[in-house]
Amino acid sequence: MSVASARGERQLLDMLSTLDVDAVGIVSVSEIAGSRLHDQAVRLLPEARSIVVLAREIFSEILDHNTPHKEMGEGSPRDMLVPHQDYVNSRLTKSAYDVCNVSRRQGLKALPLPAANYPTDQRHLFSVFSYKHAAEYAGLGSLGWHSLLVTPQFGPRVRLACVLTQAELPSSSRQGDDLCNGCGKCLQACPARALAEPQNGEAYSINKFACSVFRGGSGSCSECMRVCPIGR
Ligand code: SF4
Numbered sequence: 023m024s025v026a027s028a029r030g031e032r033q034l035l036d037m038l039s040t041l042d043v044d045a046v047g048i049v050s051v052s053e054i055a056g057s058r059l060h061d062q063a064v065r066l067l068p069e070a071r072s073i074v075v076l077a078r079e080i081f082s083e084i085l086d087h088n089t090p091h092k093e094m095g096e097g098s099p100r101d102m103l104v105p106h107q108d109y110v111n112s113r114l115t116k117s118a119y120d121v122c123n124v125s126r127r128q129g130l131k132a133l134p135l136p137a138a139n140y141p142t143d144q145r146h147l148f149s150v151f152s153y154k155h156a157a158e159y160a161g162l163g164s165l166g167w168h169s170l171l172v173t174p175q176f177g178p179r180v181r182l183a184c185v186l187t188q189a190e191l192p193s194s195s196r197q198g199d200d201l202c203n204g205c206g207k208c209l210q211a212c213p214a215r216a217l218a219e220p221q222n223g224e225a226y227s228i229n230k231f232a233c234s235v236f237r238g239g240s241g242s243c244s245e246c247m248r249v250c251p252i253g254r
């Protein structure tokens with residue numbers, strides 16, 4: 023590694039600690055060789071050496087109003103979730119771009135993956151890059167029965183953004199605890215019956231199409247996120 027590149031990586035690392043986010047995790051691309059996430063990362067940025075994952079809390083005070091049912095024309099408190107998520111997403115995306123700017127100014131290629139409006143394969147409802155798996159690899163939490171990332175501080179009530187960078191940063195990856203306690207509250211609360219108890223060592227079992235259709239029809243749904251007791 024050249025002296026200039028080592029200096030650039032140190033600068034990037036220092037900058038990460040100043041970001042206006044609730045959690046930062048780092049995965050080294052080489053340590054996930056052979057995984058789907060590795061292939062997704064190098065497809066997007068062949069020079070990627072590190073994945074930086076940024077997380078911000080979704081306020082439970084707002085999420086608690088987000089019931090899935092609303093009368094026609096009703097002025098419902100649940101509508102507060104959209105501007106809140108817009109705020110959280112915009113702050114996260116800004117932080118992802120800030121990381122990229124520092125990386126690129128050091129001559130290290132970087133690609134921001136925003137907190138919203140990222141490319142998704144609508145035929146299979148797969149994102150081109152799995153933020154939650156990146157977050158799990160980075161040691162920010164584990165996957166729950168609702169298929170969401172569960173963090174120790176906020177449970178599943180977080181949004182994520184990522185950065186792929188050519189910088190070689192120290193990994194925060196660790197063998198974390200499985201934070202989901204298998205209480206089944208998310209399964210019982212799901213109005214679309216889209217969730218089932220996972221089998222065969224899987225972390226979750228979700229019918230993504232049932233979830234997507236319900237969310238589209240009702241305007242929004244976060245019941246599985248709302249009822250999860252972790253981080254409350
Ligand atoms: S978002 Fe709603 S419909 Fe989708 S899995 Fe969660 S509770 Fe079910």
Ligand code: SF4
Nearest residue numbers: 166167202206208250
């Ligand atoms: S509600 Fe219970 S079963 Fe569902 S993810 Fe949270 S802890 Fe796991």
